Structures are given as structure tokens and as C-alpha cells.
Amino acid sequence: MKLTSAEWHVMNALWQDWPATAREIEARLPEEVAWAYTTTRSVLARLEEKGAIKEYKRSNVSFYEPILTRRKARMAALQSVVGEAFEGAFGPLVHFLVEEEALSEGERQKLTDALEGREEEGADNDSDVE
Amino acid sequence: MKLTSAEWHVMNALWQDWPATAREIEARLPEEVAWAYTTTRSVLARLEEKGAIKEYKRSNVSFYEPILTRRKARMAALQSVVGEAFEGAFGPLVHFLVEEEALSEGERQKLTDALEGREEEGADNDSDVE
DNA sequence: GACATGCTGCTAGGTGTGTAGTAGACTTAC
DNA sequence: GTAAGTCTACTACACACCTAGCAGCATGTC
The missing domain is CATH 1.10.10.10 (Winged helix-like DNA-binding domain superfamily/Winged helix DNA-binding domain)
Incomplete structure (x- = not known):
């Protein structure tokens, strides 16, 4: 939606x-x-x-x-923008983010951590519906 | 725009x-x-x-x-979705992407590579205006 | 019970967006 | 030079979206 x-x-x-x-x-x-x-x-x-x-x-x-969860709404929003602007795939989006240096140093770090699976749990837990 | x-x-x-x-x-x-x-x-x-x-x-x-470049259009689209859906910062967006496992294994790998600065040059070079 | 306050239901107008038609000008082939 | 095709300019219409007003009903207070 x-x-x-x-x-x-x-x-x-x-x-x-x-x-x-x-x-x-x-x-x-x-x-x-x-x-x-x-x-x-x-x-x-x-x-x-x-x-x-x-x-x-x-x-x-x-x-x-x-009723609509934040997660689902976010997913829909992303899918829409990815479909229109990034050839329908998340790859080009991510590529763009990194290339453009849209991310601060901290954000890059967090991203790297997350990718390597050593995410700190508990902090910043998006409360969501359901 | x-x-x-x-x-x-x-x-x-x-x-x-x-x-x-x-x-x-x-x-x-x-x-x-x-x-x-x-x-x-x-x-x-x-x-x-x-x-x-x-x-x-x-x-x-x-x-x-x-006249509008693809890059600028993409940036505007992202900024808009980030503003509406991700508290205005790219961090939460990236966090979401990783959490949701919206990325395929290949995409994750590429992303990791890009973050570590060992990007392969030349391939998949978005031709863009200017 | 009359009045003030606040809430709801209903209605509305302007603008953006998607989609397309028509009329007239131009081009090309014979 | 006339017919067929193609192009442009202009106009149009429905629907979604943003924004808001108004009238009437409920509720609490004196």
C-alpha cells in the first residue's frame, strides 16, 4: 500500500x-x-x-x-522508488548510496557492521505494529 | 526536482x-x-x-x-522517500535494507566491497548526463 | 435546561497527474 | 497537385490529493 x-x-x-x-x-x-x-x-x-x-x-x-505496519509501508515506498528510479533492483540503489557518499562515516560503519552480522541488538529497535 | x-x-x-x-x-x-x-x-x-x-x-x-541528470533525479527521489519514511536520514534507510534482507547475496557482497573501497572500475558504469 | 465547547459527517474547491483526442500543418509518393 | 501519412499545438476530462469550511450533534457546567 x-x-x-x-x-x-x-x-x-x-x-x-x-x-x-x-x-x-x-x-x-x-x-x-x-x-x-x-x-x-x-x-x-x-x-x-x-x-x-x-x-x-x-x-x-x-x-x-x-493496521498497515511501518515495515510494510517502508517496503512499499522503497519498492516504488526502486522500480521507478533504480531499474527495479535494490542493487543499483545500494550502489548509488555508496557511490554518492550519501552516508556519513558513522552510517557507513554501522552498515559495514550490519553486513558482517555483528549488529548490536536491542538498541534502536523500531517499535512496529504487530 | x-x-x-x-x-x-x-x-x-x-x-x-x-x-x-x-x-x-x-x-x-x-x-x-x-x-x-x-x-x-x-x-x-x-x-x-x-x-x-x-x-x-x-x-x-x-x-x-x-537537462536533469539521472543522478540528481535519483537523489531527489531518495531524499523524498527518506524524508517521508525514514526520519529524514539515510542511516535508517540503510539499516532497513540490511535488516530486511532485501539484498541478494551478490548485492550484499558488492555492497561490502564498495564500502571497503575495493570497487571494480569500469563495469556497469551508469552513463549519465554531463 | 440553556449555553459553550468540541467533535463528527458531509461537502467542496484548487491543483497535479494520467491519459488521450482533434485540428491543422507539413512531407512524401505518385 | 492531390492523397496518405506523420507531426505538432492545443484542449480536455477523470481521478487523486491537499486543504479546508460548515452544520449539526454530544457533553459538561452552571
């Missing part, structure tokens, strides 16, 4: 912690996203239609929960 | 070889892109408006050349 830019903002906010009300989500949006409250609601409604989130009510207030 | 999906198709075709006519570009589009000729032209027109390509005529026929 591919997300639009506005949808990413909302999903990122929701993945932080859920269930969450629209107001809570709104409060977690990055500063540069200065939407009207109703805009947040509209995006939430679309996400629910798409099946990315679930909505339920407790006494007239809507609570939201993610 | 961010490209849309249709624009990527056309740019990929144009980067292959240029200058190229609309007919040549059309012929290079992937099979699953079964556009009417006029659709290709419309996308080309939009790309020209955006400044991604340049158009010139020789006796009533338009030839096209890229």
Missing part, C-alpha cells in the same frame, strides 16, 4: 503511539505541517478508507490504530 | 540515448507502458515545462535532450 506525503505525516504520528485521537495525532505532526484540524481528519478518513488504519469510537470520540 | 511515475518512464527512456524524438522515446518505453503517442508527447511537454528536458526542432520534428 502506497502512502501519499500527507498520509505519511499522519501515519508517522500514529505509529508513535496508539490508539490515538485525531487531536493527539494533530499534536504530533511535525511543525511544518500546520494543518487545520479538519485536514487531519480528512487524511485520517482517507487512510481508513484505504484500510491503513482502523477507527473506533468511545462515546462519540474517534480513536485510531494502525 | 521530483518526477512523477509517468515522467520517470520517459526520462529513463531519454537517458538511454539522446537527442531523441518522441517516437524513439515511445519505442523505448517498457512494454507495460502502452500509451497513445499523444500521451508520450504530453508527458514530454510537461517535462519541458518543468525544465527537466530541452526541446529543439529540426524541420518540424522535435528532438529532446535531458
